[in-house]
Amino acid sequence: MRERILEKEGLFRPLLSVLVGLFLAALVMRASGYDPRAAYSALWSGATGLQSGPARSPNDIPIGLGSRLGHLDRFVLAQSLAKATPLLFAGLSVAIGLRAGLFNIGAQGQLTAGALAAALVGTLGRSGGGGGWPPWLHIPLTLLAGVAAGAAWGALPGLLKARRGVHEVISTIMLNYIAANLASYLVTHGLKDPNPKNMAPQTALMASSSWLAPLPFAPGSNLTVGLLLALAAAAGVAFLIHRTALGFEIRAVGVGMEAARATGVPVARVMVIAMALSGALAGVAGAVEVMGVHHRYVQGVAGNYGFDGIAVALLGGLNGGGAVLSALFFGALSNGATGMQAQTDVPDSISVIVQAVVILLIGVRYSRKKAAPALVAAVLDTDERREDEDAF
Amino acid sequence: MPSNTGQSAWLVALCWASLYSATPLVLAAMGGVLSERAGVVNIALEGLILAGAFVGVWAGGTSALTGLLAALAIGALLGLLHAFLTQQARMNHIISGLGINLLAAGGTRYLNLSLFPEGHQVPGLDGKFFLWIAVLLPFAVLLLLTRTRFGLRLRAVGENPESARMAGIAPAPVRYVAVMLSGVCAALAGAYLSMAEAHTFTSNMSAGKGYVALTAVIFGKWNPLGAAGGALFFGFFFALQTQFQISGTHPVWLGVDWTSPFILDMLPYLMTLAALVTVIGRATPPAALGQEEV
Numbered sequence: 001m002r003e004r005i006l007e008k009e010g011l012f013r014p015l016l017s018v019l020v021g022l023f024l025a026a027l028v029m030r031a032s033g034y035d036p037r038a039a040y041s042a043l044w045s046g047a048t049g050l051q052s053g054p055a056r057s058p059n060d061i062p063i064g065l066g067s068r069l070g071h072l073d074r075f076v077l078a079q080s081l082a083k084a085t086p087l088l089f090a091g092l093s094v095a096i097g098l099r100a101g102l103f104n105i106g107a108q109g110q111l112t113a114g115a116l117a118a119a120l121v122g123t124l125g126r127s128g129g130g131g132g133w134p135p136w137l138h139i140p141l142t143l144l145a146g147v148a149a150g151a152a153w154g155a156l157p158g159l160l161k162a163r164r165g166v167h168e169v170i171s172t173i174m175l176n177y178i179a180a181n182l183a184s185y186l187v188t189h190g191l192k193d194p195n196p197k198n199m200a201p202q203t204a205l206m207a208s209s210s211w212l213a214p215l216p217f218a219p220g221s222n223l224t225v226g227l228l229l230a231l232a233a234a235a236g237v238a239f240l241i242h243r244t245a246l247g248f249e250i251r252a253v254g255v256g257m258e259a260a261r262a263t264g265v266p267v268a269r270v271m272v273i274a275m276a277l278s279g280a281l282a283g284v285a286g287a288v289e290v291m292g293v294h295h296r297y298v299q300g301v302a303g304n305y306g307f308d309g310i311a312v313a314l315l316g317g318l319n320g321g322g323a324v325l326s327a328l329f330f331g332a333l334s335n336g337a338t339g340m341q342a343q344t345d346v347p348d349s350i351s352v353i354v355q356a357v358v359i360l361l362i363g364v365r366y367s368r369k370k371a372a373p374a375l376v377a378a379v380l381d382t383d384e385r386r387e388d389e390d391a392f
Numbered sequence: 393m394p395s396n397t398g399q400s401a402w403l404v405a406l407c408w409a410s411l412y413s414a415t416p417l418v419l420a421a422m423g424g425v426l427s428e429r430a431g432v433v434n435i436a437l438e439g440l441i442l443a444g445a446f447v448g449v450w451a452g453g454t455s456a457l458t459g460l461l462a463a464l465a466i467g468a469l470l471g472l473l474h475a476f477l478t479q480q481a482r483m484n485h486i487i488s489g490l491g492i493n494l495l496a497a498g499g500t501r502y503l504n505l506s507l508f509p510e511g512h513q514v515p516g517l518d519g520k521f522f523l524w525i526a527v528l529l530p531f532a533v534l535l536l537l538t539r540t541r542f543g544l545r546l547r548a549v550g551e552n553p554e555s556a557r558m559a560g561i562a563p564a565p566v567r568y569v570a571v572m573l574s575g576v577c578a579a580l581a582g583a584y585l586s587m588a589e590a591h592t593f594t595s596n597m598s599a600g601k602g603y604v605a606l607t608a609v610i611f612g613k614w615n616p617l618g619a620a621g622g623a624l625f626f627g628f629f630f631a632l633q634t635q636f637q638i639s640g641t642h643p644v645w646l647g648v649d650w651t652s653p654f655i656l657d658m659l660p661y662l663m664t665l666a667a668l669v670t671v672i673g674r675a676t677p678p679a680a681l682g683q684e685e686v
Contacts, residue, residue, distance in 0.1 A: 028499075032506045171668070173603045174662075178658050178665070181654040182658060185658070189652070349497075350498070352498025352501070353495065353499055355494055355498070356492075356497075359487060360477065360483075360487075360491035364477070365483065
């Protein structure tokens, strides 16, 4: 599939896409009367935490002698990294699906399922009073709940595709709505926080034994060991895709279903497994968000991560390592845009515009083939138009 | 529902509400039919609706007609972009569609915030105008597809571009026109949302209606009348939500509050999914749907 939707491997196309995206966004800002230089300067500070002026808070690290070169605000950097955490999981989720030729637009729903399941298992020990179960047991169990729920929610469209030929884009879109509504219903009815003081549609607070520890980098930020889990997942996905038999089968199905079937790959089973893995990664994203940040299921925990994951996967070239870089980039871009809006009044949706341009540029496969005029092509029958036949 | 007269009034209100909730879905679904029958997956409907909604309000400050025409123009323009990316640049149809959706979401929110920080109200248009179009358009699309030379070509290109090419029909131009018409339909749906329903633009006001319309297209097996029926089906459930919220009744059956907006919102998706798996059986899309290159 990689060959069918992206150009050759390498850093050139991704970097060019990002640069063109930032440039076009600057033109948009200029045209609507903002100063792109000031905006990007604010975005850079808001993304990296590198700021001018002397260090003020204990979170600030001076750079250069006596803060001559400004300081690093660790809190800001930590928030960017925290934003990148679910993006990385979601990007890996989409990448695994695409490797098998399956467009998992359902990471959103799988993430919701994982988040809700983790939130429920997280509350389990608490009803007994006190701290719940020992963390070495509770944390893996809670994560596992997220994995299982996400995998189940992801395997379903895989099954529907393999058995009934229902296109996964359609079934995952529907399952997104079903998951969002089901979760909303449950947290306003049976699973609502029993605490009468909490009127919000949320589950009960999870036992602290199921919380993910914050990284001791910037106190008060949302950065937890979840980031390390995400990095481990990226390494795992890279290993799976390139170094295992299953990964080979997944790629074979992605390149061409018929050819894979002819060489003995169990296509239906591989499709279901790939979608289950994809769903599991999205499910962990949800679990890590509730275990690390919210400590209960809250409405909107799934954010827009499902669709953002597509951008992360594509910019990352459907690779584990690439996904790490692109998740860091999009996490920083999104966090930086928030800071930019606060400082310069430029709407933060400029980051969405950049994201859109990146997706559109990375998907273009203009090179090599100038499409011959249809009539000429028909007469000469030269173009390779059969190549994409089994794209769906 | 206290009395008999109250009940019939409630039902009449429900019918009208269903028709109006279905209006944007029908319009966008016709866009979906036109594009997909020509072989181009149009997940960009969502973004096209949003762009139409914003431009209608932006350009329609003084004259509703100007706003409407501008909305249709942006729909055609973004349709052209989708056609170019999928046909010329050989981009995967889903990636192009999602990219356009993001572009529309980010672009409209950006422009709305920077141009109208205090909000922007427009007199807009009467909803009945759009309702009539939504009633007539499915038949018009059906006639176009089955009774005109262009419709025949469009279907030929969607089913088998090779044969179409051999018969002297260049697939690309037909697909360009089809996807641009598709954009016009979706933008019309957006213009309804902003100009007739809300009289203003709010960020992400399409709220997934493009995806719902696409589902309706599949529900209706890529047939314009079937797709309109699917849109009406979804519209009915959306209308039920508001009507139950107004009447405030909450019958609980099997421990589930069936009038909860979440349940009512979920049911049509659940039923469509179930229909795809069981009753309808294998939904057969146009044979060449999603091919990057012709």
